[in-house]
Structure formats: structure tokens, C-alpha cells
Amino acid sequence: MTAHMDRFIILLGINSILAAVYFIWSVLRKKERFLGYGSKTLVMLLCPVVGPLYVWMGYVIYRCFFSREVDLEDIIFKKDRVKTYMHADEERGRTVVSMEEALAVTDKDNLRALMLNVVRGDVRNSLASISLALNSEDSETSHYAASVLQDALNDFRTTVQKCCNEIEKQGENQLDYVVMLIGYMDQVLKQKVFTDMEQRSFVAVMDEICEILYSKKKEWMTSAQFEAVILRLLEIQEFEACEKWCVRARRCYPDTLSAYTCQMKLYFSNGDRKQFFAVMEELRNSNIVIDNETLELIRVFQ
Numbered sequence: 001m002t003a004h005m006d007r008f009i010i011l012l013g014i015n016s017i018l019a020a021v022y023f024i025w026s027v028l029r030k031k032e033r034f035l036g037y038g039s040k041t042l043v044m045l046l047c048p049v050v051g052p053l054y055v056w057m058g059y060v061i062y063r064c065f066f067s068r069e070v071d072l073e074d075i076i077f078k079k080d081r082v083k084t085y086m087h088a089d090e091e092r093g094r095t096v097v098s099m100e101e102a103l104a105v106t107d108k109d110n111l112r113a114l115m116l117n118v119v120r121g122d123v124r125n126s127l128a129s130i131s132l133a134l135n136s137e138d139s140e141t142s143h144y145a146a147s148v149l150q151d152a153l154n155d156f157r158t159t160v161q162k163c164c165n166e167i168e169k170q171g172e173n174q175l176d177y178v179v180m181l182i183g184y185m186d187q188v189l190k191q192k193v194f195t196d197m198e199q200r201s202f203v204a205v206m207d208e209i210c211e212i213l214y215s216k217k218k219e220w221m222t223s224a225q226f227e228a229v230i231l232r233l234l235e236i237q238e239f240e241a242c243e244k245w246c247v248r249a250r251r252c253y254p255d256t257l258s259a260y261t262c263q264m265k266l267y268f269s270n271g272d273r274k275q276f277f278a279v280m281e282e283l284r285n286s287n288i289v290i291d292n293e294t295l296e297l298i299r300v301f302q
Helices: 003-027 036-047 051-068 089-093 099-105 108-118 127-135 139-168 174-189 196-220 222-237 239-252 259-268 273-285 292-301
Strands: none
Touching: 003 036, 003 051, 036 051, 036 099, 139 174, 139 196, 174 196, 174 239, 196 222, 196 239, 222 239, 222 259, 239 259, 259 273, 259 292
């Protein structure tokens, strides 16, 4: 064995010892994750001389330039639990009114400011209110309302078409698009801002995508989704399709109030007193708590 080989073996031994010492030292310090000091140890083993120098230089540079004491003089840590009370904005409460009232009594300047405040947020929840401004005596307000409403409805049409195209592809995300589209469509359709013909067309689309979800993953359909498609069909007087979904809702969610109230609203709308009171009796004999809306519906029909 030559002298060069002896020196190389000694160098490897010293390098291995340094790597082992560094690894043990890092484990005992517990200030760094295993991934950090483990990778550095591996570099030291695979790159004799260069690896230890790299780790040592990195440590020296960190200590000289980046390791500084944090000044906590101005920071106070307390374990006391502090309760913060937010007082009601009484001035704002006195000035906030519904859109209907504002259109009736507000002057032009305030009405225009009101419209600007409305459209700053998500206008999808305010389409019905914005549509009321179309009949405003102030031409600028009505023009602005028409522009905002048209843009929002066009966005709705485009989004529905894109989602329907994705659903028709029957890809792996088909049902995800269906679930998203049901909620999205219901949010707008329940405000009744479309013409009768277009409203019927979109409700038919909603009925179709709900059918896809029910046929493929009916356990994914929530009681709120059943109620949404039932009420939208009821508004356009599609009683047959509405009854189909009512039966399905009762079958999937027999212990929810909406499953009963949807049937009662259906029989209320088509004047079927016998079926209405039959469902009412079933609801009365159940353990479901009846809300004020249902009680008012019963009072009216009686």
C-alpha cells in the first residue's frame, strides 16, 4: 500500500469522525430538525474535506452576520384574558335602510351613493334590490342599475354555460361542478331577476344537474339542495317535477323540517287540501320542531 493511499485512508477516517461528532452534537443540541443536520452529515461523508469546510464556513457566516439577539424590551407577554367589547355603531344604524325604502324617499345624490355602496360588494346577493332601481326617477341611477344588472346576469349565463360544458364531459370532477353549480344557480334564481322564459330555462337546467347528482351520488345531496330545486320548480309551477323531488327529499331526509314543508308548500300551491293536511298530520306526529313560517302556512291554509 503506497503512502498516498495511507494518507487518503487516514483523511477518510478523520472526515468520518468529524461527521459523526457533528451528527451527535446536533442530536444533543436539539435545535435543528433531523432533515437539516442529517443532510449536512451526508454532505460531509460524501465530500471529504470540502463537506466539513462547507458546514463550518456556513456556521461561521451565520454566527457573524445573521445570529443576533432579539430585542424584547418593548414586547410584553401577559397571560391575562382580555375581553374586548365592540360597541354598536348607532349612527350607522340610524342611517341604514332597505333598498326599497331608499328608492322611495332618498334624494338623487344619496341614492347614487347608495347604489355605489351596494355594488362594491358581491352583487349576486343584491340583484333583486338593484332591479328595483331600474324604475327610479333619477335617470343616472336607473342607467347605472341597468348596467350593473346586465353585467351580473351575463356573468351568470357565462358561468352556467361553462360549468354545463364541463359536466357534459363526464370527467372525474363532474359531480364537483354539479354541486358548485346548484348553489350558484340557486343564489341568483331565487331573486327572480330574469324574464319568465329565461327563468324557466335556468330552472330546467338546475333540475337536470340535480338529477345527475341524485342518480350518481344521492348521498351527496343535502336537504338544502333538495329544498332549493323544489322551491325553484314550485315558483314556475312545475308541480309534477316538484312532487318528484319532494318524495325524494322525504325518502333521504325523513327527519328534517324542510322535507315536510316543501310538500306542504306544493299542496298549498296546487290547492290539494287533502294531501296538505295529511302531511301536516305526519309532521305533527313527528319529533320535528315546527318554525313560525310553517305555522303561518298552516294558519293561512286553514
